[in-house]
Amino acid sequence: xxxxxxxxxxxxxxxxxxxxxxxxxxxxxxxxxxxxxxxxxxxxxxxxxxxxxxxxxxxxxxxxxxxxxxxxxxxxxxxxxxxxxxxxxxxxxxxxxxxxxxxxxxxxxxxxxxxxxxxxxxxxxxxxxxxxxxxxxxxxxxxxxxxxxxxxxxxxxxxxxxxxxxxxxxxxxxxxxxxxxxxxxxxxxxxxxxxxxxxxxxxxxxxxxxxxxxxxxxxxxxxxxxxxxxxxxxxxxxxxxxxxxxxxxxxxxxxxxxxxxxxxxxxxxxxxxxxxxxxxxxxxxxxxxxxxxxxxxxxxxxxxxxxxxxxxxxxxxx
Numbered sequence: 339x340x341x342x343x344x345x346x347x348x349x350x351x352x353x354x355x356x357x358x359x360x361x362x363x364x365x366x367x368x369x370x371x372x373x374x375x376x377x378x379x380x381x382x383x384x385x386x387x388x389x390x391x392x393x394x395x396x397x398x399x400x401x402x403x404x405x406x407x408x409x410x411x412x413x414x415x416x417x418x419x420x421x422x423x424x425x426x427x428x429x430x431x432x433x434x435x436x437x438x439x440x441x442x443x444x445x446x447x448x449x450x451x452x453x454x455x456x457x458x459x460x461x462x463x464x465x466x467x468x469x470x471x472x473x474x475x476x477x478x479x480x481x482x483x484x485x486x487x488x489x490x491x492x493x494x495x496x497x498x499x500x501x502x503x504x505x506x507x508x509x510x511x512x513x514x515x516x517x518x519x520x521x522x523x524x525x526x527x528x529x530x531x532x533x534x535x536x537x538x539x540x541x542x543x544x545x546x547x548x549x550x551x552x553x554x555x556x557x558x559x560x561x562x563x564x565x566x567x568x569x570x571x572x573x574x575x576x577x578x579x580x581x582x583x584x585x586x587x588x589x590x591x592x593x594x595x596x597x598x599x600x601x602x603x604x605x606x607x608x609x610x611x612x613x614x615x616x617x618x619x620x621x622x623x624x625x626x627x628x629x630x631x632x633x634x635x636x637x638x639x640x641x642x643x644x645x646x647x648x649x650x651x652x653x654x655x656x
Contacts, residue, residue, distance in 0.1 A: 343369055343370055343569050347370075347373065347400070350372060352403070354374070356511065358374075358376075360558055373392075383405055384428070385428070389429050390431075403440065415479075418476025418480070423480040426487075430491065439499065440499040442488075446503060446617060449474070462615055463616070465618070485576060488574075500567040504579045506553065508525035508556065508637065508638075510644030529638070532600060533642070533649060543607070546587055547612070548605075548606030549606075550612055551585060552587065564579075580622070
């Protein structure tokens with residue numbers, strides 16, 4: 339049986355990042371020809387000429403833009419906005435010139451802050467509710483501007499594009515954990531903290547409510563969604579890639595504790611949980627038959643196993 343994806347040339351920016359590694363793995367499994375672009379192989383996409391060189395000389399059919407400028411403190415959101423938008427526009431312009439399809443991802447901060455939905459009857463955030471109220475953060479605002487550019491380029495140049503908004507990601511890495519924005523953030527932070535403090539009889543997560551419900555997306559599910567959108571989605575527009583499962587932080591800590599057999603007590607703040615809404619995944623299921631398949635318990639077990647192995651290897655090196 340013929341493989342329709344075999345030989346398709348796909349350029350991936352941020353290929354060594356948390357999501358990029360899994361996306362490249364999925365593409366390879368499907369027989370695609372992968373062109374990996376990152377600073378580690380000599381391309382700084384903040385420079386227009388380097389973005390043009392990377393894309394025009396390799397002639398990809400699809401460009402998956404995953405690179406992001408993330409390591410900015412809260413007081414430098416202007417720099418975050420500038421660099422993320424500059425990088426995205428450089429890649430987008432080069433993609434148009436190459437005549438390729440453009441695929442990119444955005445954090446859920448592209449939408450309004452959670453408190454803007456407080457008191458509403460909404461149960462999930464649809465694509466039609468892009469933004470109300472004040473700005474969110476530099477990266478989310480830059481991605482929102484990039485989405486506007488995609489719609490304009492689609493109208494003028496007939497640019498095919500997929501703009502995917504992802505729930506917060508979690509999962510194992512595939513290489514050295516110093517790479518990737520998924521390390522020490524979100525559920526990864528909880529996993530690492532519980533592992534690091536597993537010899538203590540009791541500890542607390544300061545600043546977190548145990549009854550706060552959060553939505554997370556397993557990294558492999560996210561990668562499959564990105565690849566499916568890149569290879570087969572015939573829809574130029576914004577599309578939520580939702581986690582599909584809301585779970586309380588104290589329930590997450592219980593799952594992690596059970597995996598590592600931690601018998602101590604974990605406390606949380608007694609404050610009221612913050613308002614949170616999951617992304618709506620209805621459109622992704624309708625347009626490309628995608629929905630997350632990894633249960634949170636299974637995803638956390640795999641994540642904990644990786645963090646534990648990574649921690650052990652680092653201790654051995656020391």
